[in-house]
Amino acid sequence: MSASRTKFYLDKQNGKWMGVCAGIADYTGVDVTFVRIGMVLLTFATSGWMALAYIAAGAIADKKPIGLYDTQEDAKFWQGVRSNPRRSTAEVRSKFRDIDRRLADIETMYTSRNTRLSDEIDSLR
Structure with missing residues:
Protein backbone atom coordinates (compact mmCIF):
# COMPACT_ATOMS: atom_id res chain seq x y z
CA MET A 1 0.00 0.00 0.00
CA ASN A 84 1.02 5.65 21.41
CA PRO A 85 3.72 4.12 19.18
CA ARG A 86 5.89 3.00 22.10
CA ARG A 87 3.01 0.99 23.61
CA SER A 88 2.27 -0.54 20.20
CA THR A 89 5.83 -1.75 19.75
CA ALA A 90 5.78 -3.18 23.28
CA GLU A 91 2.56 -5.06 22.46
CA VAL A 92 4.05 -6.47 19.26
CA ARG A 93 7.23 -7.44 21.09
CA SER A 94 5.14 -9.14 23.78
CA LYS A 95 3.16 -11.09 21.18
CA PHE A 96 6.37 -12.26 19.50
CA ARG A 97 7.79 -13.29 22.89
CA ASP A 98 4.62 -15.29 23.58
CA ILE A 99 4.78 -16.97 20.16
CA ASP A 100 8.46 -17.76 20.68
CA ARG A 101 7.73 -19.29 24.10
CA ARG A 102 4.92 -21.41 22.68
CA LEU A 103 7.13 -22.62 19.81
CA ALA A 104 9.86 -23.51 22.31
CA ASP A 105 7.30 -25.52 24.31
CA ILE A 106 6.21 -27.35 21.16
CA GLU A 107 9.83 -28.05 20.24
CA THR A 108 10.55 -29.35 23.73
CA MET A 109 7.50 -31.60 23.60
CA TYR A 110 8.37 -32.88 20.15
CA THR A 111 12.06 -33.57 20.83
CA SER A 112 11.63 -35.02 24.32
CA ARG A 113 11.49 -38.72 25.05
CA ASN A 114 7.74 -38.74 25.42
CA THR A 115 6.72 -42.28 24.55
CA ARG A 116 3.01 -41.51 24.51
CA LEU A 117 3.53 -38.71 22.00
CA SER A 118 5.83 -40.91 19.97
CA ASP A 119 3.20 -43.66 19.87
CA GLU A 120 0.52 -41.18 18.77
CA ILE A 121 2.74 -39.87 15.94
CA ASP A 122 3.56 -43.39 14.82
CA SER A 123 -0.12 -44.34 14.82
CA LEU A 124 -0.86 -41.40 12.49
CA ARG A 125 1.65 -42.60 9.89
Missing part, protein backbone atom coordinates in the same frame (compact mmCIF):
# COMPACT_ATOMS: atom_id res chain seq x y z
CA SER A 2 1.49 3.33 -1.03
CA ALA A 3 -0.65 5.45 1.34
CA SER A 4 0.67 6.07 4.83
CA ARG A 5 -1.56 4.66 7.54
CA THR A 6 -0.16 6.99 10.19
CA LYS A 7 -1.00 10.21 8.34
CA PHE A 8 -4.06 12.42 8.91
CA TYR A 9 -6.61 12.24 6.07
CA LEU A 10 -9.94 13.90 5.43
CA ASP A 11 -12.67 11.29 5.67
CA LYS A 12 -15.14 12.58 3.09
CA GLN A 13 -17.08 9.30 2.98
CA ASN A 14 -18.15 9.67 6.63
CA GLY A 15 -17.97 13.45 6.79
CA LYS A 16 -20.77 15.98 6.80
CA TRP A 17 -19.16 19.00 5.20
CA MET A 18 -15.43 18.79 4.44
CA GLY A 19 -14.60 15.60 6.35
CA VAL A 20 -12.26 17.20 8.88
CA CYS A 21 -14.12 16.03 12.00
CA ALA A 22 -14.56 12.54 10.54
CA GLY A 23 -10.84 12.51 9.70
CA ILE A 24 -9.93 13.53 13.25
CA ALA A 25 -12.24 10.82 14.58
CA ASP A 26 -10.65 8.23 12.29
CA TYR A 27 -7.15 9.38 13.22
CA THR A 28 -7.73 9.30 16.98
CA GLY A 29 -10.33 6.53 17.32
CA VAL A 30 -12.77 8.86 19.11
CA ASP A 31 -16.45 8.82 18.14
CA VAL A 32 -17.12 11.39 15.42
CA THR A 33 -20.09 12.81 17.36
CA PHE A 34 -17.81 13.88 20.22
CA VAL A 35 -15.37 15.44 17.78
CA ARG A 36 -18.16 17.43 16.13
CA ILE A 37 -19.54 18.63 19.47
CA GLY A 38 -16.02 19.62 20.55
CA MET A 39 -15.52 21.49 17.29
CA VAL A 40 -18.73 23.50 17.76
CA LEU A 41 -17.83 24.31 21.37
CA LEU A 42 -14.29 25.33 20.42
CA THR A 43 -15.61 27.50 17.59
CA PHE A 44 -17.77 29.46 20.03
CA ALA A 45 -15.01 29.55 22.67
CA THR A 46 -12.42 30.92 20.23
CA SER A 47 -14.77 33.43 18.57
CA GLY A 48 -14.63 31.65 15.24
CA TRP A 49 -10.89 30.98 14.97
CA MET A 50 -11.54 27.25 15.12
CA ALA A 51 -13.81 27.55 12.09
CA LEU A 52 -10.92 29.11 10.19
CA ALA A 53 -8.63 26.28 11.31
CA TYR A 54 -11.30 23.79 10.17
CA ILE A 55 -11.44 25.38 6.70
CA ALA A 56 -7.63 25.48 6.49
CA ALA A 57 -7.38 21.80 7.47
CA GLY A 58 -10.04 20.95 4.88
CA ALA A 59 -8.09 22.79 2.19
CA ILE A 60 -4.64 21.46 3.07
CA ALA A 61 -5.17 17.81 4.10
CA ASP A 62 -5.35 14.96 1.62
CA LYS A 63 -8.49 12.89 1.07
CA LYS A 64 -8.48 9.44 2.69
CA PRO A 65 -7.68 6.74 0.13
CA ILE A 66 -10.40 4.15 -0.43
CA GLY A 67 -9.47 0.82 1.15
CA LEU A 68 -6.82 2.26 3.48
CA TYR A 69 -7.64 -0.37 6.08
CA ASP A 70 -8.34 -4.01 5.27
CA THR A 71 -10.58 -4.68 8.28
CA GLN A 72 -12.02 -2.86 11.27
CA GLU A 73 -9.39 -4.58 13.43
CA ASP A 74 -6.71 -3.15 11.14
CA ALA A 75 -8.16 0.34 11.61
CA LYS A 76 -8.14 -0.04 15.41
CA PHE A 77 -4.52 -1.23 15.31
CA TRP A 78 -3.35 1.82 13.34
CA GLN A 79 -5.31 4.18 15.60
CA GLY A 80 -3.45 2.66 18.54
CA VAL A 81 -0.13 3.08 16.77
CA ARG A 82 -0.86 6.75 16.14
CA SER A 83 -1.92 7.39 19.73
Whole structure:
Protein backbone atom coordinates (compact mmCIF):
# COMPACT_ATOMS: atom_id res chain seq x y z
CA MET A 1 0.00 0.00 0.00
CA SER A 2 1.49 3.33 -1.03
CA ALA A 3 -0.65 5.45 1.34
CA SER A 4 0.67 6.07 4.83
CA ARG A 5 -1.56 4.66 7.54
CA THR A 6 -0.16 6.99 10.19
CA LYS A 7 -1.00 10.21 8.34
CA PHE A 8 -4.06 12.42 8.91
CA TYR A 9 -6.61 12.24 6.07
CA LEU A 10 -9.94 13.90 5.43
CA ASP A 11 -12.67 11.29 5.67
CA LYS A 12 -15.14 12.58 3.09
CA GLN A 13 -17.08 9.30 2.98
CA ASN A 14 -18.15 9.67 6.63
CA GLY A 15 -17.97 13.45 6.79
CA LYS A 16 -20.77 15.98 6.80
CA TRP A 17 -19.16 19.00 5.20
CA MET A 18 -15.43 18.79 4.44
CA GLY A 19 -14.60 15.60 6.35
CA VAL A 20 -12.26 17.20 8.88
CA CYS A 21 -14.12 16.03 12.00
CA ALA A 22 -14.56 12.54 10.54
CA GLY A 23 -10.84 12.51 9.70
CA ILE A 24 -9.93 13.53 13.25
CA ALA A 25 -12.24 10.82 14.58
CA ASP A 26 -10.65 8.23 12.29
CA TYR A 27 -7.15 9.38 13.22
CA THR A 28 -7.73 9.30 16.98
CA GLY A 29 -10.33 6.53 17.32
CA VAL A 30 -12.77 8.86 19.11
CA ASP A 31 -16.45 8.82 18.14
CA VAL A 32 -17.12 11.39 15.42
CA THR A 33 -20.09 12.81 17.36
CA PHE A 34 -17.81 13.88 20.22
CA VAL A 35 -15.37 15.44 17.78
CA ARG A 36 -18.16 17.43 16.13
CA ILE A 37 -19.54 18.63 19.47
CA GLY A 38 -16.02 19.62 20.55
CA MET A 39 -15.52 21.49 17.29
CA VAL A 40 -18.73 23.50 17.76
CA LEU A 41 -17.83 24.31 21.37
CA LEU A 42 -14.29 25.33 20.42
CA THR A 43 -15.61 27.50 17.59
CA PHE A 44 -17.77 29.46 20.03
CA ALA A 45 -15.01 29.55 22.67
CA THR A 46 -12.42 30.92 20.23
CA SER A 47 -14.77 33.43 18.57
CA GLY A 48 -14.63 31.65 15.24
CA TRP A 49 -10.89 30.98 14.97
CA MET A 50 -11.54 27.25 15.12
CA ALA A 51 -13.81 27.55 12.09
CA LEU A 52 -10.92 29.11 10.19
CA ALA A 53 -8.63 26.28 11.31
CA TYR A 54 -11.30 23.79 10.17
CA ILE A 55 -11.44 25.38 6.70
CA ALA A 56 -7.63 25.48 6.49
CA ALA A 57 -7.38 21.80 7.47
CA GLY A 58 -10.04 20.95 4.88
CA ALA A 59 -8.09 22.79 2.19
CA ILE A 60 -4.64 21.46 3.07
CA ALA A 61 -5.17 17.81 4.10
CA ASP A 62 -5.35 14.96 1.62
CA LYS A 63 -8.49 12.89 1.07
CA LYS A 64 -8.48 9.44 2.69
CA PRO A 65 -7.68 6.74 0.13
CA ILE A 66 -10.40 4.15 -0.43
CA GLY A 67 -9.47 0.82 1.15
CA LEU A 68 -6.82 2.26 3.48
CA TYR A 69 -7.64 -0.37 6.08
CA ASP A 70 -8.34 -4.01 5.27
CA THR A 71 -10.58 -4.68 8.28
CA GLN A 72 -12.02 -2.86 11.27
CA GLU A 73 -9.39 -4.58 13.43
CA ASP A 74 -6.71 -3.15 11.14
CA ALA A 75 -8.16 0.34 11.61
CA LYS A 76 -8.14 -0.04 15.41
CA PHE A 77 -4.52 -1.23 15.31
CA TRP A 78 -3.35 1.82 13.34
CA GLN A 79 -5.31 4.18 15.60
CA GLY A 80 -3.45 2.66 18.54
CA VAL A 81 -0.13 3.08 16.77
CA ARG A 82 -0.86 6.75 16.14
CA SER A 83 -1.92 7.39 19.73
CA ASN A 84 1.02 5.65 21.41
CA PRO A 85 3.72 4.12 19.18
CA ARG A 86 5.89 3.00 22.10
CA ARG A 87 3.01 0.99 23.61
CA SER A 88 2.27 -0.54 20.20
CA THR A 89 5.83 -1.75 19.75
CA ALA A 90 5.78 -3.18 23.28
CA GLU A 91 2.56 -5.06 22.46
CA VAL A 92 4.05 -6.47 19.26
CA ARG A 93 7.23 -7.44 21.09
CA SER A 94 5.14 -9.14 23.78
CA LYS A 95 3.16 -11.09 21.18
CA PHE A 96 6.37 -12.26 19.50
CA ARG A 97 7.79 -13.29 22.89
CA ASP A 98 4.62 -15.29 23.58
CA ILE A 99 4.78 -16.97 20.16
CA ASP A 100 8.46 -17.76 20.68
CA ARG A 101 7.73 -19.29 24.10
CA ARG A 102 4.92 -21.41 22.68
CA LEU A 103 7.13 -22.62 19.81
CA ALA A 104 9.86 -23.51 22.31
CA ASP A 105 7.30 -25.52 24.31
CA ILE A 106 6.21 -27.35 21.16
CA GLU A 107 9.83 -28.05 20.24
CA THR A 108 10.55 -29.35 23.73
CA MET A 109 7.50 -31.60 23.60
CA TYR A 110 8.37 -32.88 20.15
CA THR A 111 12.06 -33.57 20.83
CA SER A 112 11.63 -35.02 24.32
CA ARG A 113 11.49 -38.72 25.05
CA ASN A 114 7.74 -38.74 25.42
CA THR A 115 6.72 -42.28 24.55
CA ARG A 116 3.01 -41.51 24.51
CA LEU A 117 3.53 -38.71 22.00
CA SER A 118 5.83 -40.91 19.97
CA ASP A 119 3.20 -43.66 19.87
CA GLU A 120 0.52 -41.18 18.77
CA ILE A 121 2.74 -39.87 15.94
CA ASP A 122 3.56 -43.39 14.82
CA SER A 123 -0.12 -44.34 14.82
CA LEU A 124 -0.86 -41.40 12.49
CA ARG A 125 1.65 -42.60 9.89
